[in-house]
Amino acid sequence: MHSHSTGFVLTRQSRDSQGQTEIILWVKTDEGPVRLVIRGDKPVCFIPVTQQTQAQQLLRQAQIRTCWRDVKLSSFDHQPMVACYCETLRDSHQIPPLLAANSIACYESDVRLADRFLMERFIRGGVVFTGKPITKGGYLEYQQAKAKAGEYQPVLSMVSLDIECSEKGILYSVGLHSERDSRVIMVGDPQQIENVDQYDWIQWVDDEKALLLALEVWFQQFDPDIVIGWSVIDFDFRLLLKRAEWHNLSLRIGRGKQTPHWRQSNKNSQQGFISIPGRVVLDGIDTLKTATYNFRSWSLESVSQELLGEGKSIHNVHDRMAEINHMFKHDKVSLARYNLQDCKLVTRIFDHTHLLDFVIERSRLTGVEMDRVGGSVAAFTNLYLPQLHRAGYVAPNLESENWIASPGGYVMDSKPGLYNSVLVLDFKSLYPSIIRSFRIDPMGLVEGLLLEEGKADNQAIAGFRGGQFHREKHFLPQMIEALWTARDKAKRDGEKAFSQAIKIIMNxxxxxxxxSGCRFFDHRLASSITMRGHEIMKTTRELIEAKGYDVIYGDTDSTFVSLKSAHSVTEADKIGHALVEHINAWWTEHLAQEYGLQSALEIEYETHYQKFLMPTIRGQETGSKKRYAGLIDRNGKQEIIFKGLETVRTDWTVLAQEFQQTLYHKVFHNEDVEEYIRDYVERTNSGEFDSKLIYRKRLRRKLEEYQKNVPPHVRAARQADAINEKLGRPLQYQHGGWIEYVITLNGPEPKEAMLTAIDYQHYIDKQLKPVADGILPFIGTSFEELIAPQMGLF
Structure with a gap:
């Protein structure tokens, strides 16, 4: 009896079993977890018809069983292809090196079996399946399963996991926080705890092995779909698996009591990946990065502080380790609290940023696995390959040899100055709109190169660097259009996570x-986008200047326009809207006239800065790029926006940042600054601001690797570890990490172990002076002039 069901794909695996392949999909359904077993799907690669006989002989000699099928497909250089299928994954891995050694081309051999199965069926998250259901412990298994794309909006259960351990990596406790159950499994004797009954959320176990077994039981009982944590893969799971191995346990925390599979990404990289059948592991840091978040520091404390306005108090790492050890010996309840608090913080960060929704939507839009970090190449391939096959082409292979860089975004030389009334006009999604308007597409390039160039219907559209594009045969413009429409709708419906997911994919x-990491890379494609962007920005600038305004800066898709005198908000808005209308109409007409195309280019009026500073490059006359500050009026409240300046950069001290914010405020409001600057310098000199003098910098390499020139933060770190060694504490900075230091009369010294007096002159010259001289010349003065000692009258 075959029944139809719908669900959402959580994990995918493929393996060989009894001489054929097996794809295992774990699916979340309304009825609970389901394991789909799809057998006998044959791995495939494509080989030029001209090399078929030679390839068949080679594979026969190697005793690899293959079957060949004529397909109506050709490569991007128009060679006819034939499909070569084999029985097992093991065989499929042997084919490419064997053919390559004999100079036989072989295409798409790197597409993984489970990925191809889903992609060719356009399955993106949602799936409809049939098969023979068998009831197992805690899930249903479908044998002889068949699957196709379907719509399904999953509700996934999530647990936040965090471990505490000794510095040697011996486990003390595991915190688990989920909607259904929140607890800490702790090694310890409840007999020794006062009022132990109050702490029913602590589960006591005798030793480390019992802790791991209790964890297995927890996963089987509460059965979460998603496991989250902070560095949860590279720290928590890595250690859990290591300790399990030491105790000869297989840690059956997967669905159906399956064991996790760990793989290192490669020899040199520290990064590991974990797959747990039926469960998805999402690391908070990686997932936030994939969703394009950025933080000054990625520690759980500072991300919680920045996002939630709270976090635990930060301690020095040594003290922290000592504190954890102390709590484990003398105050286990506090350790458990601390442990669970971390779990809850991670859950709150996920809730606050809608990360799980983001990951689900990204899967539904592109078909990439939920735990895929980055994954933009995979997303593109998933969406593009199946359409390409239906149009008669096989995909090209990665070409690392003939890589030619394409120019980056447009950046104009700025005109430095302190301005009244500057408008910012932005092209909405410039690159996607160029792809839509000019039909930029990998297959469109291949098809376009076969045509004459011109603007008639049967001629190709001109690109750059020899690229030209077919008017009808393409997929990318429609893919972008569909995403564009979905994004506009998501914005209207206030679905932030969904809108963000679409924006990231589109861009x-x-x-x-x-x-060059993408198989469809071609410098003619990339250049036809960026160089077209340059042309659009330059022409737009001319259109604005013809209206009598000054363009003082331009950057990728933004144009900064000076109205040449102070305007009220109403006047500025009126001009902004008029310019936008004029520019959009001009491009619509230009594209129709020049290329016979419909324009998707759309410039928008973004901001009116009442005061705007475009600084010069330090010590030069020329204007800087991507650095500016401006005063805006947000709903009657004035605020200063800083871009690329000291205030928003992590490598400047708080001293400089607070100074800059107040100074700019005064200049923008035409207030006198002389008194303020002198006073600030005096107070710095008198030690009033000592807590604001800390530099915080990251050691990107191991300490011993800095040989030739040793930057200040490395000197500080070496000193800190020398002191650690003297005190018999574990060394802290040998393998990188963050260091906080101050500049003393003796040079850089670590914050936690300063031996010498602070060098205030350094801070005045290197932190305050550059900030002041970024703006003072525009009001006719300089830092030196203002703080020079007053000459008395004799």
Whole structure:
């Protein structure tokens, strides 16, 4: 009896079993977890018809069983292809090196079996399946399963996991926080705890092995779909698996009591990946990065502080380790609290940023696995390959040899100055709109190159660097259009996570075409986007200047326009809207006239800065790029926006940042600054601001690798570890990490172990002076002039 069901794909695996392949999909359904077993799907690669006989002989000699099928497909250089199928994954891995050694081309051999199965059926998250259901412990298994794309909006259960351990990596406790159950499994004797009954959320176990077994039981009982944590893969799971191995346990925390599978990404990289059948592991840091978040520091404390306005108090690492050891010996309840608090913080960060929704939507839009970090190349390939096959082509292979860089975004030389009334006009999603308007597409390039160039219907559209594009045969413009429409709808419905997911995917398509890590990379594609962007920005500038305004800066898709005198908000808005209308109409007409195309280019009026500073490059007359500050009026409240300046950069001290914010405020409001600057310098000198003098910098390499020139933060770190060694504490900075230091009369010294007096002159010259001289020349003075000692009258 075959029944139809719908669900959402959580994990995918493929393996060989009894001489054929097996794809295992774990699916979340309304009825609970389901394991689909799809047998006998044959791995495939494509080989030029001219090399078929030679390839068949080679594979026969190697005793690899293959079957060959004529397909109506050709490569991008128009060679007819034939499909070569084999029985097992093991065989499929042997084919490419064997053919390569004999100079036989072989295409798409790197597409993984489970990925191809889903992609060719356009399955993206949602799936409809049939098969023979068998009831197992805690899940249903479908044998002889068949699957196709379906719509399903999953509700996934999530647990936040965090471990505490000794510095040697011996486990003390595991915190688990989920909607159904929140607890800490702790090694210890409840007999020794006062009022132990109050702490029913602590589960006591005798030793480390019992802790791991209790964890297995927890996963089987509460059965979460998603496991989250902070560095949860590279720290928590890595250690859990290591300790399990030491105790000869297989840690059956997967669905159906399956064991996790760990793999290192490669020899040199520290990064590991974990797959747990039926469960998805999402690391908070990686997932936030994938959703394009950025933080000054990625520690759980500072991300919680920044996002939630709270976090635990930060301690020095040594003290922290000592504190954890102390709590484990003398105050286990506090350790358990601390442990669970971390779990809850991670859950709150996920809730606050809607990360799980983001990951689900990204899967539904592109078909990439939920735990895929980055994944823009995979997303593009998933969406593009199946359409390409239906149009008669096989995909090209990665070409690392003939890589030619394409120019980056447009950046104009700025005109430095302190301005009244500057408008910012932005093209909405410039690169995606160029792809839509000019039909930029990998297959469109291949098809376009076969045509004459011109603007008639049967002629190709001109690109750059020899690229030209077919008017009808393409997929990318429609893919972008569909995402564009979905994004506008998501914005209207206030679905932030969904809108963000679409924006990232849409913008990544250009990045993919411009990256040598993508099989569709072609410099003619990328250049036809970026160079068209340059042309659009330059022409737009001319259109604005013809209206009598000054363009003082331009950057990728933004144009900064000086209205040449102070305007009220109403006047500025009126001009902004008029310019936008004029520019959009001009491009619509230009594209129709020049290329016979419909324009998707759309410039928007973004901001009116009442005061605007475009600084010069330090010590030069020329204007800087990507650095400016401006005063805006937000709903009657004035605020200063800083871009690329000291205030928003992590490598400047709080001293400089607070100074800059107040100074700019005064200049923008035409207040006198002389008194303020002198006073600030005096107070710095008198030690009033000592807590604001800390530099915080990251050691990107191991300490011993800094040989030739040793930067200040490395000197500080070496000193800190020398002191650690003297005190018999574990060394802290040998393998990188963050160091906090101050500049003393003796040079850089670590904050926690300063021996010498602070060098205030350094801070005045290197932190205050550059900030002041970024703006003072525009009001006719300089830092030196203002703080020079007053000459008395004799």
């Amino acid at each position: 990544s398509f250009y990045g993919v075409l411009g990256s």
